[in-house]
Amino acid sequence: MEAPEILAAPVNVIAKKGFVSMENLSKIYPNGTVALQDVNLTINEGEFLCFVGPSGCGKSTIFKIITGLSAPSTGTLDVFGTTPKEARKQSDISFVFQDHTLLPWSTVESNVRLPLELRGVDKKTQKQEAERVLEMVGLKDYMKVLPRQLSGGMKMRVSIARALVSRPKLLLMDEPFGALDEITRQTLQNELLNIWQQDKKMTVLFVTHNVFESVFLSTSVVVMTARPGKISGQIDIPVPFPRDDEYRTSTQFNELVRQVSAALHH
Numbered sequence: 001m002e003a004p005e006i007l008a009a010p011v012n013v014i015a016k017k018g019f020v021s022m023e024n025l026s027k028i029y030p031n032g033t034v035a036l037q038d039v040n041l042t043i044n045e046g047e048f049l050c051f052v053g054p055s056g057c058g059k060s061t062i063f064k065i066i067t068g069l070s071a072p073s074t075g076t077l078d079v080f081g082t083t084p085k086e087a088r089k090q091s092d093i094s095f096v097f098q099d100h101t102l103l104p105w106s107t108v109e110s111n112v113r114l115p116l117e118l119r120g121v122d123k124k125t126q127k128q129e130a131e132r133v134l135e136m137v138g139l140k141d142y143m144k145v146l147p148r149q150l151s152g153g154m155k156m157r158v159s160i161a162r163a164l165v166s167r168p169k170l171l172l173m174d175e176p177f178g179a180l181d182e183i184t185r186q187t188l189q190n191e192l193l194n195i196w197q198q199d200k201k202m203t204v205l206f207v208t209h210n211v212f213e214s215v216f217l218s219t220s221v222v223v224m225t226a227r228p229g230k231i232s233g234q235i236d237i238p239v240p241f242p243r244d245d246e247y248r249t250s251t252q253f254n255e256l257v258r259q260v261s262a263a264l265h266h
């Protein structure tokens, strides 16, 4: 994590129409790197937004700002009517990273219960909720198993279950499937969409370098450019859910992939 930014200007946090909204948001790191410049973005409740862009375009910085781990240098930010830090404290925001970050010495169940345990939720509820989310990711039979006994895809499922256990309003996923083989990746994409469909109100922000993945998963793709990091375009994916494997080979899918790729190389 970066050093505290004493010089950072205070951020205005005000209620806006969007679920999460950013206006003219910029981020200049203490070493002078302009990570984000004039970012304007409105995210509505229930959206599945994918961020694509070259390495270093500021995708992770946007995530850090939304969660209050980093302060914007200028601009306005609203995270469902409260401060980012408060939203995180209330467990309204959960994360999933490429690295599953599971505790190796704890069972699957203990790993998944951890966010609730840290919040002082009673043991019975912890167990019920862990069972609920492990069922959702198809791992209810693996509750007593240690992470090292699981495949990469299964570890990622546990990581997703742990993020869902606190019933977040906002789920942030930073290249979660980047380290998985293509078949496992597609299976997990299907599963993630099923889970998201079960909770129509959960908003998902998903970073990926993979254009196909962004077009398969999202309701809208945000395309970013690097140095300085800016949003160069947003392409809506007006394809109804559920989406299946037929969609992956459809003309519409290929056309949307073409559009996102063109925006990336623009």
Ligand SMILES: Nc1ncnc2c1ncn2[C@@H]1O[C@H](COP(=O)(O)OP(=O)(O)OP(=O)(O)O)[C@@H](O)[C@H]1O
Pocket (backbone or CB within 6 Å): 001, 002, 029, 030, 031, 033, 034, 035, 053, 054, 055, 056, 057, 058, 059, 060, 061, 062, 229
């Ligand atoms: N703490 C920091 N101090 C200085 N510069 C930073 C810091 N964190 C990130 N940067 C720089 O800010 C820019 C945006 O970084 P960020 O990690 O947000 O990009 P990204 O799009 O997530 O990259 P990647 O796709 O490689 O993960 C990069 O040029 C990076 O080197």
